[in-house]
Amino acid sequence: MRQILKYIAITFLAAAALASCKERYVTYSDAEYVMFADTMATYPVQKDVEWFSIPVVSTVTRDYDRTFGVEVVDKGNNAVENLHFRLQSNTITIKAGENRADVLVHGCYDNLEATDSLGFQLRLVMNDNLEMPLYGRDTKAVLMKSCPFDINNFTGYCMLTSMFLYQYSVTGRYQRLIYTEKHPTEENTVICRNWIRDGYDVTITFHAEDPMKPFVTMDAGQIASDEGSFFGTVHGDDKIQVRSSELYESIYYPCGNYLYVWTEMYVENLGVPVGTVGNFYNIMEWVSDEEAERLMKEEGM
Numbered sequence: 535m536r537q538i539l540k541y542i543a544i545t546f547l548a549a550a551a552l553a554s555c556k557e558r559y560v561t562y563s564d565a566e567y568v569m570f571a572d573t574m575a576t577y578p579v580q581k582d583v584e585w586f587s588i589p590v591v592s593t594v595t596r597d598y599d600r601t602f603g604v605e606v607v608d609k610g611n612n613a614v615e616n617l618h619f620r621l622q623s624n625t626i627t628i629k630a631g632e633n634r635a636d637v638l639v640h641g642c643y644d645n646l647e648a649t650d651s652l653g654f655q656l657r658l659v660m661n662d663n664l665e666m667p668l669y670g671r672d673t674k675a676v677l678m679k680s681c682p683f684d685i686n687n688f689t690g691y692c693m694l695t696s697m698f699l700y701q702y703s704v705t706g707r708y709q710r711l712i713y714t715e716k717h718p719t720e721e722n723t724v725i726c727r728n729w730i731r732d733g734y735d736v737t738i739t740f741h742a743e744d745p746m747k748p749f750v751t752m753d754a755g756q757i758a759s760d761e762g763s764f765f766g767t768v769h770g771d772d773k774i775q776v777r778s779s780e781l782y783e784s785i786y787y788p789c790g791n792y793l794y795v796w797t798e799m800y801v802e803n804l805g806v807p808v809g810t811v812g813n814f815y816n817i818m819e820w821v822s823d824e825e826a827e828r829l830m831k832e833e834g835m
Contacts, residue, residue: 565593565594566592566593566594566596566664567592567593567664567665567666567669568590568591568592568593568600568602568628568658568660568664568665568671569590569591569658569665569666569669569670569671570588570589570590570591570656570658570671570672570673571588571589571590571591571634572588572589572673573669573670573672573673573674574673574674574675574676575588575673575674575675575676576675576676576677576678576746577639577641577675577676577677577678578678578679578680578745578746579641579642579643579646579677579678579679579680580641580643580680580682580745581643581681581682582682584640585622585638585639585640586638586639586641587636587637587638587639588636588637588639588656588673588675589634589635589636589637590602590626590628590634590635590636590637590658591633591634592628592633592634593633593666594633595630595631595632595633596628596630596631597630597631598630599627599628599629599630600627600628601625601626601627601628602625602626602627602628602658602659602660603624603625603658603659603660604621604623604624604625604626604637604656604657604658604659605624605656605657605659606621606654606655606656606657607654607655607656607657607672609655610655610674611653611654611655612652612653613652613653613654613677615654617642617645618641618642618645618646618652618654618677619639619640619641619642619654619675619677620639620640620642621637621638621639621640622637622638622639622640623638637656639675641677641679643679646677646679647679648679648681648787648789648790650677650679651676652676652677653674653675653676653677654674654675654677655672655673655674655675656672656673656675657671657672658671658672678746679789680745680746680788680789681788681789682788683722683740683742683748683788685716685722685724685740686716687790687791687820688714688724688740688786688791688793688820689714689715689716689724689820690713690714690820690821690822690823690826691711691712691713691820691821691822691823691825691826692711692712692713692714692726692818692819692820692821693709693710693711693712693818693819693820693821693829694709694710694711694712694726694729694730694816694817694818695708695709695816695817695818695819696708696709696710696730696814696816697814697815697816698730698797698799698811698812698814698816699730701812701814702764702765703764704763704764709835710728710729710730710835711821711826711829711830711835712726712727712728712729713726713727713728714726714727714738714820715727717737720737720739722739722740722741722742723737723738723739723740724737724738724740725737726738726818729758730758730759731758731759731760731763731764734757734758734759734760736752736756736757736758736776737752737753737756738750738751738752738793738795739751739752739753740786742788745788748785748786748787748788749783749784749785749786750784750785750786750793750795751778751784752776752777752778752784752795752797753777753778754775754777754778755775755777756775756776756777757773757774757775757776758774758775758776758799759773759774760772760773760774761773761774761801769801769808769809770801770802770803770808770809771801771802771803771804773801773802774799774800774801774811775799775800775801775802776797776798776799776800777797777798777800778795778796778797778798779796779797779798779813780798781796781798781813782796782813782815783796784796784797791819791820792817792818792819792820793817793818794815794816794817794818795816795818796813796814796815796816797813797814797816798810798812798813798814799811799812799813799814
C-alpha cells in the first residue's frame with residue numbers, strides 16, 4: 535500500500551484547576567489570574583492571512599489597562615523564530631473593562647513545508663501572584679500550513695485504496711485506478727467514476743470554509759455497486775449504497791492531493807433498511823497522467 539501522509543488535525547485544549555488541602559478549599563472566583571486561553575493549540579498558517587491570534591484571558595476585568603510581556607521559550611521548540619514565525623510584539627495589553635488580549639503571530643507560509651509539524655512555546659511575563667496554580671503561564675502553538683483550496687487538485691486519475699475492497703473483492707485487489715472530475719452544478723464536488731465498481735459513480739463534496747476543518751462528505755443514497763458482484767447473492771434490492779460514516783470524520787489534505795474518507799455501506803429494499811455492511815476506511819490519492827499510464831501498463835489497473 536502506498537505510504538500516504540495523513541492530515542491530523544489537533545484539537546484545542548483548555549483547562550481550569552481547583553486546589554484543595556485536607557478540608558480547606560480554595561476557589562478562584564474572586565481572584566485575578568492571567569493565562570493563555572489554551573495550553574496547546576494548532577493554528578493554520580495561510581498565504582493570504584498575515585496574522586493569527588493566540589488569546590490571553592484574565593479571570594477579572596479592571597478599570598485600567600494591564601500590560602504583560604510575552605517571551606518565546608527556547609526549550610522544546612522545533613519552530614525557529616523569524617524563520618517559521620515571528621511575534622508582532624513581545625507585549626500584550628488587556629484594555630480597561632476587558633478580560634482578553636491577543637498575541638499576534640505571523641506564520642512564514644513560504645518557509646513551511648506541507649508536511650511540517652513545527653511548534654513553539656510562549657510564556658507570559660508577569661507577577662507570580664497572577665499565575666493560576668496547576669495551570670501555568672505557558673502555551674504550545676503548533677503551526678499547520680494551510681494551502682488555498684483548489685478543487686482541481688482533486689480531479690483526474692486517482693488511486694483508491696479501499697478496505698471494503700480488501701474485505702469483499704473477489705479478485706483480492708483492494709486498489710483501483712479511477713477518474714474524477716468536477717461536478718457540473720454542485721460546488722466543491724467531484725464525481726468519482728467507477729468508484730468501487732465499473733458502471734457506478736459516486737460524488738464527494740469538499741467543505742473548505744474552515745481551514746482547521748477540511749472535511750469531505752458523501753451524500754446518502756448513492757449506489758456504489760450491485761450486491762451480487764461482491765456478496766454473490768442479493769439481500770435487498772441488489773444495490774450497495776454508500777454514505778459518509780457517522781462514526782468517523784473524513785478529511786482532505788489542503789496542501790496535498792489526497793484524502794481519506796470513512797464510508798458506511800448499507801443495503802435497503804425499496805427504501806426499507808435491510809442492514810449495514812460496515813464502516814470502511816478509504817484513501818484516495820491523485821496521480822499524474824504519466825503515473826496513471828504506468829499503472830495501467832505495468833500493473834493492469
